[in-house]
Amino acid sequence: MTTAPDGERGTTAAAPMSQPGPAMAVPPPRQRRSRRLLKRFFRRRLSVFGLVVLLLILSLAVFAPLFGSPSRNDFGAVLLGPSAAHPLGTDDLGRDTLARIAYGARVSMQAGVMATLLAMAVGVPLGLIAGYYRGWADLVISRFTDLLLAFPFLILAVGLAAILGPSLRNVVIALGISALPSFIRVTRGEVLGLREQDYVAGAVADGAGDGRILSRYVLPNAISPLLVQATVTVPEAIIGESVLSFLGLGVQPPTPSWGTMLSAAQTFLTQAPLLAVWPGVAIALAALSFNLVGDGLRDTLDPKATS
Amino acid sequence: MTTPVTVRAPQPSGDYPLLSVQDLRVRFATEDGPVFAVNGVSFDLRAGEIIALVGESGCGKSVTAMAVPGLLAPTATVTGRVLLAGRDLLELTPKELRAVRGKEISFVFQEPMTSLNPAFTVGKQIREVLQRHEGLSKKAAQARAVELLQLVRIPAPERRVDEYPHQLSGGMRQRVMIAIAVACGPKVLVADEPTTALDVTIQAGVLDILRDLRDELGTAIVLITHDLGVVADLADRVVVMYAGRPVEQAEVHELFAHPQHPYTNGLLGAVPHREQGVELVAGRRLAEIPGLVPALRSDPDECVFAPRCSRRTDVCTSRRPPLEPVRPGHPAACFHPGEAS
Amino acid sequence: MASYLLRRVGTSALVLLLASIVVFVGVRALPGDAAVALAGEESDPVAIEQIREKYGLNDPVPVQYFRYLGNSLQGDLGFSTRTGLDVSEIILDRLPVTLELALLSLLVGLLIGIPAGILAALRRGTWIDNTSNAFGLLGLSIPNFWLGLVLILVVSVQAGLLPASGYVPFFESPVANLERMLLPAIVLGTGLSAVLMRQMRSAMLETMSADYVRTARSKGLSERQVVLVHALRNSLVTVVTVLGLQLGALISGAVITEQIFVIPGFGKLIVDGVFTRDYPVIQGVALVTVCGYVLVNLLVDLTYSFLNPRIRVSGGAS
Numbered sequence: 001m002t003t004a005p006d007g008e009r010g011t012t013a014a015a016p017m018s019q020p021g022p023a024m025a026v027p028p029p030r031q032r033r034s035r036r037l038l039k040r041f042f043r044r045r046l047s048v049f050g051l052v053v054l055l056l057i058l059s060l061a062v063f064a065p066l067f068g069s070p071s072r073n074d075f076g077a078v079l080l081g082p083s084a085a086h087p088l089g090t091d092d093l094g095r096d097t098l099a100r101i102a103y104g105a106r107v108s109m110q111a112g113v114m115a116t117l118l119a120m121a122v123g124v125p126l127g128l129i130a131g132y133y134r135g136w137a138d139l140v141i142s143r144f145t146d147l148l149l150a151f152p153f154l155i156l157a158v159g160l161a162a163i164l165g166p167s168l169r170n171v172v173i174a175l176g177i178s179a180l181p182s183f184i185r186v187t188r189g190e191v192l193g194l195r196e197q198d199y200v201a202g203a204v205a206d207g208a209g210d211g212r213i214l215s216r217y218v219l220p221n222a223i224s225p226l227l228v229q230a231t232v233t234v235p236e237a238i239i240g241e242s243v244l245s246f247l248g249l250g251v252q253p254p255t256p257s258w259g260t261m262l263s264a265a266q267t268f269l270t271q272a273p274l275l276a277v278w279p280g281v282a283i284a285l286a287a288l289s290f291n292l293v294g295d296g297l298r299d300t301l302d303p304k305a306t307s
Numbered sequence: 308m309t310t311p312v313t314v315r316a317p318q319p320s321g322d323y324p325l326l327s328v329q330d331l332r333v334r335f336a337t338e339d340g341p342v343f344a345v346n347g348v349s350f351d352l353r354a355g356e357i358i359a360l361v362g363e364s365g366c367g368k369s370v371t372a373m374a375v376p377g378l379l380a381p382t383a384t385v386t387g388r389v390l391l392a393g394r395d396l397l398e399l400t401p402k403e404l405r406a407v408r409g410k411e412i413s414f415v416f417q418e419p420m421t422s423l424n425p426a427f428t429v430g431k432q433i434r435e436v437l438q439r440h441e442g443l444s445k446k447a448a449q450a451r452a453v454e455l456l457q458l459v460r461i462p463a464p465e466r467r468v469d470e471y472p473h474q475l476s477g478g479m480r481q482r483v484m485i486a487i488a489v490a491c492g493p494k495v496l497v498a499d500e501p502t503t504a505l506d507v508t509i510q511a512g513v514l515d516i517l518r519d520l521r522d523e524l525g526t527a528i529v530l531i532t533h534d535l536g537v538v539a540d541l542a543d544r545v546v547v548m549y550a551g552r553p554v555e556q557a558e559v560h561e562l563f564a565h566p567q568h569p570y571t572n573g574l575l576g577a578v579p580h581r582e583q584g585v586e587l588v589a590g591r592r593l594a595e596i597p598g599l600v601p602a603l604r605s606d607p608d609e610c611v612f613a614p615r616c617s618r619r620t621d622v623c624t625s626r627r628p629p630l631e632p633v634r635p636g637h638p639a640a641c642f643h644p645g646e647a648s
Numbered sequence: 649m650a651s652y653l654l655r656r657v658g659t660s661a662l663v664l665l666l667a668s669i670v671v672f673v674g675v676r677a678l679p680g681d682a683a684v685a686l687a688g689e690e691s692d693p694v695a696i697e698q699i700r701e702k703y704g705l706n707d708p709v710p711v712q713y714f715r716y717l718g719n720s721l722q723g724d725l726g727f728s729t730r731t732g733l734d735v736s737e738i739i740l741d742r743l744p745v746t747l748e749l750a751l752l753s754l755l756v757g758l759l760i761g762i763p764a765g766i767l768a769a770l771r772r773g774t775w776i777d778n779t780s781n782a783f784g785l786l787g788l789s790i791p792n793f794w795l796g797l798v799l800i801l802v803v804s805v806q807a808g809l810l811p812a813s814g815y816v817p818f819f820e821s822p823v824a825n826l827e828r829m830l831l832p833a834i835v836l837g838t839g840l841s842a843v844l845m846r847q848m849r850s851a852m853l854e855t856m857s858a859d860y861v862r863t864a865r866s867k868g869l870s871e872r873q874v875v876l877v878h879a880l881r882n883s884l885v886t887v888v889t890v891l892g893l894q895l896g897a898l899i900s901g902a903v904i905t906e907q908i909f910v911i912p913g914f915g916k917l918i919v920d921g922v923f924t925r926d927y928p929v930i931q932g933v934a935l936v937t938v939c940g941y942v943l944v945n946l947l948v949d950l951t952y953s954f955l956n957p958r959i960r961v962s963g964g965a966s
Contacts, residue, residue: 146663147670149893150938154900155918159934162922163677239791243904246793247919262794266908273801280794288789295785378866401871408868416866421859425958426881436867471957487867 050292064102111241118176127187161249190222231294235287324351331387359542413488419481430468478509567644725932746913756837765848787842892948
């Protein structure tokens with residue numbers, strides 16, 4: 001799953017076709033920036049909707065035990081439709097679908113967030129080194145990135161599953177590795193740009209150490225694009241986890257995961273089609289909520305969209 | 308009694324303006340409400356004349372220029388009249404307007420580095436306008452493109468015509484832009500800061516070409532600039548703009564010799580040898596005036612320069628100063644006009 | 649241009665070499681003894697030692713690597729431990745199936761994504777734009793294998809319009825082939841079209857506000873010429889670069905799509921290989937996939953450099 005930089009933009013301030021714009025003479029004070037950004041974000045109704053859905057799914061994951069046991073079999077209530085006792089029905093072993101969806105949310109959110117954090121933890125330092133020191137370090141890291149990119153996500157994941165065995169941990173590792181190139185590239189690109197900025201040059205002239213310059217001046221300014229990249233990576237990882245689990249290379253039954261639920265539902269497509277609907281809706285909503293929030297963040301933080 | 312027949316460039320009768328902009332107003336709809344970019348600009352341009360629109364950035368001069376051939380984004384609301392040889396361009400349908408653009412009125416933009424399409428050769432970009440308006444064949448248009456490159460003094464035009472923009476220097480690209488603009492012999496050329504992005508050494512060459520076009524082809528030019536050196540060098544008449552309003556208008560020698568509006572005085576304040584009028588250092592920028600250009604969130608009934616003005620009195624904020632002659636042929640919108648002492 | 653070409657080809661060659669090492673090491677890291685796997689689980693130690701000797705498994709690892717590299721370059725990818733068949737032959741057998749699926753999906757993706765992106769950008773803020781954006785977001789968010797399940801359910805099971813699974817070679821019966829390929833191609837193409845649509849839209853928005861588009865308008869060109877000649881050309885150049893990267897997603901998508909629709913292609917081969925622990929097959933498929941992917945991306949880059957005069961025609965400003 002490759003992530004291409006996507007300059008998607010929503011409503012930007014209307015402006016004439018080029019520079020001769022209306023005079024925006026007095027820039028708003030610096031300390032009001034965060035409030036202004038929040039206002040911009042909340043003006044986008046779709047992004048707010050995404051945020052709400054995201055919070056709902058997160059609370060579903062946190063409060064999963066409230067929805068009952070995901071593994072209690074009831075062979076007297078197999079493949080049932082929605083009812084008061086089972087709002088989303090039951091599966092082939094009589095297990096409550098809602099409870100399994102809730103526990104599946106835990107797996108999905110874990111996989112999505114952990115894989116993204118893993119990719120950031122490795123990718124951001126590599127990108128910083130490549131962009132800041134240039135030279136041979138950049139060369140080595142860039143070739144390493146090319147090498148990673150040469151392995152399509154599923155080929156890599158299948159290979160890793162074969163070597164390490166199928167498990168949630170290994171799914172996270174596979175997803176993290178495939179998300180690595182994007183983070184290296186985004187960070188490297190930002191640092192290359194920031195290096196030329198006056199305040200960085202000024203810090204260098206003042207004799208600040210590399211570590212200080214990177215942590216104080218460079219990294220804080222690269223946060224916006226990294227945040228946007230993270231909101232793109234999480235939904236990809238969520239879908240990636242479901243794909244691997246669906247194929248049987250990820251989370252193993254009986255642990256409930258949206259992917260394994262779909263895999264099991266495949267067998268009963270004609271008898272209980274709804275069984276194949278719920279987990280898919282859950283995956284789509286989870287991914288959609290992150291994508292909506294990501295689009296909102298991009299529009300809010302992208303300085304180009306502000307002009 | 309016979310009057311001698313005078314031979315002159317094809318143009319309307321002497322006092323009939325070629326381009327007449329009347330009470331032009333431009334408003335932009337933005338996320339944060341309307342912006343009043345241009346508020347009632349009027350000027351006339353005769354054939355072969357060069358008029359300069361001057362002011363700090365954000366004063367509305369570029370928006371005025373772009374409004375003339377209808378090049379503003381759809382978020383702009385333009386009112387008033389823009390009469391080109393008696394025809395109101397604001398009344399034309401998009402299709403009629405396209406027939407005028409590039410043919411009767413053409414544009415040279417500020418950014419030579421980005422105003423040419425990187426994907427096509429210089430020749431193709433010149434041919435395009437010739438094929439569109441003159442109906443030339445590709446071959447004829449190519450031959451004409453070489454001539455035009457020669458006209459704007461590009462060396463080795465036969466070779467350059469097949470090159471891509473990235474192979475040309477900034478100065479050469481701006482010449483190509485001018486070649487495109489004059490390809491169909493327009494009546495009016497609008498040049499928006501044509502030399503701002505160029506090195507000082509190259510600026511003079513581009514200005515010479517503009518002057519020659521006026522002298523040889525009789526092209527009238529609307530020159531947008533904030534460079535007083537360029538104004539003195541090239542313009543016949545000047546409109547000084549501030550916060551979307553015209554604040555003073557005069558013939559160039561008159562303006563430099565007897566500036567009336569305090570804003571104009573401020574602009575000229577740091578310029579040496581004001582008495583000698585046009586003898587200015589090329590490349591000189593407008594002098595810094597304390598204060599900021601106001602955000603154009605409204606079009607208030609008062610003098611918009613008052614907050615920065617040293618001559619301010621109560622009357623300045625009570626009503627809008629009318630643009631009325633304070634010297635012959637020299638209007639200024641100020642309740643306290645006069646040269647700075 | 650020449651130096652750019654050389655550099656680009658050199659990088660690709662280096663990446664391929666590194667990738668072959670990764671695949672080689674990866675397969676060595678697989679659990680289980682290759683010799684035992686080759687000889688069969690119940691073989692006696694003597695037989696296993698003979699196998700070890702025969703396949704050079706006692707040689708130093710670098711020697712083994714270069715032999716493997718040499719064999720691979722000659723098209724010898726070993727034999728399947730499951731079926732005993734030549735891995736190269738299996739791959740050649742399965743490759744056209746996946747290529748057909750990929751090409752059809754690419755077609756679906758391009759035919760929907762590019763026009764939708766252009767229209768959305770040109771009609772920005774209208775219902776066309778909103779619909780396209782909704783489609784783009786849903787396309788990014790809906791997992792393609794679920795879309796596949798839903799389509800099977802609705803189109804095949806309930807409406808009975810198209811077969812739910814299977815494969816018929818194109819030259820045996822084009823109609824039966826396309827009937828079975830249509831749903832998979834839609835499933836795989838939809839996600840791609842969503843990405844392409846978003847890319848195309850933002851590229852068009854960017855070029856439509858470029859200075860040279862304003863120049864084109866100031867020349868009095870028709871809006872069609874402005875869009876199709878000046879804006880589209882430059883937007884497509886940006887989208888082409890993205891297309892190469894999207895092929896990785898396409899390959900990944902093919903793996904799972906083939907699984908759902910039971911198509912005997914490349915993706916099914918590797919997944920089956922993992923479940924049957926058929927290491928030579930996994931190794932062969934991984935190697936061929938990576939080579940194909942790197943080479944296609946090289947081609948995309950070369951196309952890009954050809955489309956972009958800044959690279960094609962060197963020679964700076966005087």
